[in-house]
Amino acid sequence: MSDFFRSGSKGRTFKAFWDEMGNSVNLKELSQRLQLSQTTVSRALNGYPEVSPATRARVAEMAEQLGYMPNSQARRLATGRSMAIGHVIPRSIHEMMNPIFLEFIAGAGETYSKHGYDMILSVVEDADEEEAYRQIATRKKADGVIIHGPSRTEHRHKLLQGLNLPFVVHGRIPGAEEETSWIDMNNRRAFERATNLLLDLGHTRIALLNGLEYMDFAHRRREGFENALAARNLTADPELMRSADMTEPFGCDNAISMLRLDNPPTAFLVSSMITAIGVARAVGQCGLQTGKDVSIITHDDALSFLPNSGEVPIFTCTRSSVRYAGQKAAELLLDMISDPFQKPSSLHLDAELIIGQSTGPAP
Amino acid sequence: MSDFFRSGSKGRTFKAFWDEMGNSVNLKELSQRLQLSQTTVSRALNGYPEVSPATRARVAEMAEQLGYMPNSQARRLATGRSMAIGHVIPRSIHEMMNPIFLEFIAGAGETYSKHGYDMILSVVEDADEEEAYRQIATRKKADGVIIHGPSRTEHRHKLLQGLNLPFVVHGRIPGAEEETSWIDMNNRRAFERATNLLLDLGHTRIALLNGLEYMDFAHRRREGFENALAARNLTADPELMRSADMTEPFGCDNAISMLRLDNPPTAFLVSSMITAIGVARAVGQCGLQTGKDVSIITHDDALSFLPNSGEVPIFTCTRSSVRYAGQKAAELLLDMISDPFQKPSSLHLDAELIIGQSTGPAP
DNA sequence: ACCTTTATCCAAACCGCTTTGGATGCCAAC
DNA sequence: GTTGGCATCCAAAGCGGTTTGGATAAAGGT
Numbered sequence: 001m002s003d004f005f006r007s008g009s010k011g012r013t014f015k016a017f018w019d020e021m022g023n024s025v026n027l028k029e030l031s032q033r034l035q036l037s038q039t040t041v042s043r044a045l046n047g048y049p050e051v052s053p054a055t056r057a058r059v060a061e062m063a064e065q066l067g068y069m070p071n072s073q074a075r076r077l078a079t080g081r082s083m084a085i086g087h088v089i090p091r092s093i094h095e096m097m098n099p100i101f102l103e104f105i106a107g108a109g110e111t112y113s114k115h116g117y118d119m120i121l122s123v124v125e126d127a128d129e130e131e132a133y134r135q136i137a138t139r140k141k142a143d144g145v146i147i148h149g150p151s152r153t154e155h156r157h158k159l160l161q162g163l164n165l166p167f168v169v170h171g172r173i174p175g176a177e178e179e180t181s182w183i184d185m186n187n188r189r190a191f192e193r194a195t196n197l198l199l200d201l202g203h204t205r206i207a208l209l210n211g212l213e214y215m216d217f218a219h220r221r222r223e224g225f226e227n228a229l230a231a232r233n234l235t236a237d238p239e240l241m242r243s244a245d246m247t248e249p250f251g252c253d254n255a256i257s258m259l260r261l262d263n264p265p266t267a268f269l270v271s272s273m274i275t276a277i278g279v280a281r282a283v284g285q286c287g288l289q290t291g292k293d294v295s296i297i298t299h300d301d302a303l304s305f306l307p308n309s310g311e312v313p314i315f316t317c318t319r320s321s322v323r324y325a326g327q328k329a330a331e332l333l334l335d336m337i338s339d340p341f342q343k344p345s346s347l348h349l350d351a352e353l354i355i356g357q358s359t360g361p362a363p
Numbered sequence: 364m365s366d367f368f369r370s371g372s373k374g375r376t377f378k379a380f381w382d383e384m385g386n387s388v389n390l391k392e393l394s395q396r397l398q399l400s401q402t403t404v405s406r407a408l409n410g411y412p413e414v415s416p417a418t419r420a421r422v423a424e425m426a427e428q429l430g431y432m433p434n435s436q437a438r439r440l441a442t443g444r445s446m447a448i449g450h451v452i453p454r455s456i457h458e459m460m461n462p463i464f465l466e467f468i469a470g471a472g473e474t475y476s477k478h479g480y481d482m483i484l485s486v487v488e489d490a491d492e493e494e495a496y497r498q499i500a501t502r503k504k505a506d507g508v509i510i511h512g513p514s515r516t517e518h519r520h521k522l523l524q525g526l527n528l529p530f531v532v533h534g535r536i537p538g539a540e541e542e543t544s545w546i547d548m549n550n551r552r553a554f555e556r557a558t559n560l561l562l563d564l565g566h567t568r569i570a571l572l573n574g575l576e577y578m579d580f581a582h583r584r585r586e587g588f589e590n591a592l593a594a595r596n597l598t599a600d601p602e603l604m605r606s607a608d609m610t611e612p613f614g615c616d617n618a619i620s621m622l623r624l625d626n627p628p629t630a631f632l633v634s635s636m637i638t639a640i641g642v643a644r645a646v647g648q649c650g651l652q653t654g655k656d657v658s659i660i661t662h663d664d665a666l667s668f669l670p671n672s673g674e675v676p677i678f679t680c681t682r683s684s685v686r687y688a689g690q691k692a693a694e695l696l697l698d699m700i701s702d703p704f705q706k707p708s709s710l711h712l713d714a715e716l717i718i719g720q721s722t723g724p725a726p
Numbered sequence: 727a728c729c730t731t732t733a734t735c736c737a738a739a740c741c742g743c744t745t746t747g748g749a750t751g752c753c754a755a756c
Numbered sequence: 757g758t759t760g761g762c763a764t765c766c767a768a769a770g771c772g773g774t775t776t777g778g779a780t781a782a783a784g785g786t
Contacts, residue, residue, distance in 0.1 A: 024501045028773060037736045042774060069501040073445060074772035076436040077741050098668040102465040109486030119484045123459060123472030138387045247668050274668060277640055284647035305461040305610050362611040389742060400766045405744060437742035440771050
């Protein structure tokens with residue numbers, strides 16, 4: 001064995017060899033080859049001060065040569081930190097939040113990678129959600145978790161507080177804003193501004209196609225909508241408000257049925273680009289023109305596969321990057337983990353109101 | 364301490380207490396409270412035969428009472444299996460495959476949960492992709508990985524074979540079909556059938572809006588398209604073939620420019636629902652009617668937020684559930700892991716050709 | 727010249743679990 | 757009455773790292 005090693009003069013050879021074998025060196029072997037103790041090698045690699053520069057360099061070089069990487073399970077066990085963040089996705093939520101969720105995940109994932117954390121994703125049956133959190137905490141699968149899509153009657157934070165598992169909420173938990181860390185966009189204000197824009201354009205019959213209103217974000221958006229109307233002494237027509245999963249057909253079907261009313265809406269305020277696309281389709285099918293006969297404002301999560309940019313965006317929108325939110329949420333959480341005695345902190349993002357082609361003065 | 368334990372007669376109390384503390388029992392404590400060795404307790408809980416039924420029951424009950432769950436890092440270290448599957452997503456791929464990717468992940472995740480596996484997701488810069496795989500293998504972060512979106516000049520499988528890390532390909536690697544395990548739909552045949560349908564309806568000028576053709580799936584789809592044309596002595600007009608990220612604007616912009624040609628296409632064959640929606644928008648904007656003036660067939664990955672079902676689906680499509688593919692890929696991989704000497708196996712799914720509202724005879 | 731730092735390095739304990747290689751007691755068999 | 761076989765259970769040795777509590781030698785202080 002030692003002959004083999006001596007035979008190769010260039011480090012590359014070793015590494016290539018080991019890689020080809022799928023065989024990795026462990027700390028013990030590495031330290032033996034260096035004639036050093038495991039302690040010293042470990043310290044050298046982890047940047048502790050009690051190692052001479054010369055030794056540290058020697059260790060680093062040999063480690064590089066042999067392609068040494070510490071076994072993560074062993075390290076996690078020894079340090080007691082799992083260096084992973086958990087995301088639990090009940091199937092129902094997942095089906096609903098699909099693309100937005102992924103974009104958030106992508107943002108968070110970037111932050112995790114940057115800090116050496118892993119992301120573990122659990123897709124579970126709705127009924128198993130609590131158990132999933134319990135396992136993450138008890139089996140020490142992750143050092144923290146992110147709560148997705150808080151509802152108006154949220155309870156997960158209680159569970160997590162009980163389990164003593166750090167978490168950050170994407171969105172806000174009504175009534176627990178002070179005691180939890182969260183990141184959210186200003187849903188109410190965004191929809192209030194959007195509504196005002198429509199009102200300023202002369203629209204008075206405005207339809208709202210919202211997400212499921214037991215979700216906190218959707219509820220807030222509706223409040224913003226209603227507040228803006230109320231401020232001008234208008235009141236929302238229940239017939240013009242729908243709330244459901246934000247799919248394309250949801251937008252199309254409801255828009256069609258509303259546009260066929262005796263007193264149809266002249267504008268739509270929509271909670272998601274995908275649904276807005278459905279509305280646009282409906283407008284076309286009714287022989288009308290978007291931005292002329294019918295105005296549409298949608299919330300735009302800045303999903304990469306649904307770009308709404310360009311010189312003049314297709315849709316007038318309230319925009320807030322959910323990927324950015326993911327990055328920030330991850331940063332918040334990693335902060336909390338590194339200092340467990342920090343008090344909760346939050347980030348409130350403001351959506352931009354961007355004028356596109358889909359709005360115009362009321363006909 | 365022992366007084367505390369004795370005081371609660373109902374198991375619930377203990378569990379609640381521990382949970383509230385976020386304090387979990389370990390094997391040592393559990394075995395001490397049972398007056399048994401760790402060996403016996405471990406064996407009892409893991410179903411080994413050398414434990415008497417009575418003891419096993421006692422152990423099970425106490426474990427339940429104390430809410431004992433084995434620390435996963437410790438278990439992984441001891442068994443040498445990490446009980447996790449890795450998914451590496453370079454940012455570029457991610458941005459392109461966004462919704463399809465998530466749907467696949469969701470399917471795979473269901474299978475993992477069912478089998479007690481975790482999913483670890485790494486979102487990395489493109490340049491770090493190889494390193495990510497190397498780390499997964501060398502640091503033993505996962506027992507296997509899934510390769511997403513193989514290109515025509517794929518190389519990841521070589522790396523993984525070298526690292527001795529089991530993997531399953533979602534899609535196919537040209538030239539390595541025999542030596543790798545994969546799951547794929549029959550892209551070529553699906554697009555051949557779709558093209559034939561259009562030809563049968565009398566269309567001769569058919570446009571192809573394809574995904575990026577350095578990706579294997581897109582290349583195959585194009586082959587299917589061209590084969591079908593060739594079989595009728597037709598040849599594809601390069602001006603009617605585009606290939607790019609499958610976004611909505613990609614569909615809309617290109618459809619518009621094509622429809623404005625002197626000799627415009629009467630039908631579109633599209634690689635993704637999202638792009639097809641863009642095409643439909645373009646058709647509307649040109650004052651034409653989908654399914655009458657212009658026919659559209661799209662591939663439908665059965666994404667949950669873009670349902671294309673109903674009595675008569677909006678789009679005529681070739682459909683294949685990518686979520687199902689995820690489930691199956693995961694099963695394949697877990698099989699491989701449980702029996703490392705298995706030879707590679709694959710699953711070839713056939714897409715359904717479903718007639719919707721978006722096709723009709725050529726005008 | 728002697729004692730205290732200081733800089734390096736090491737042996738061994740530990741993290742919490744699985745697993746190997748017995749030990750023990752009991753019963754049927756010779 | 758010894759022996760062999762079973763059924764149970766256990767002590768201890770890993771797994772591969774990190775970390776504690778010195779040991780050793782060189783440097784510095786008086």
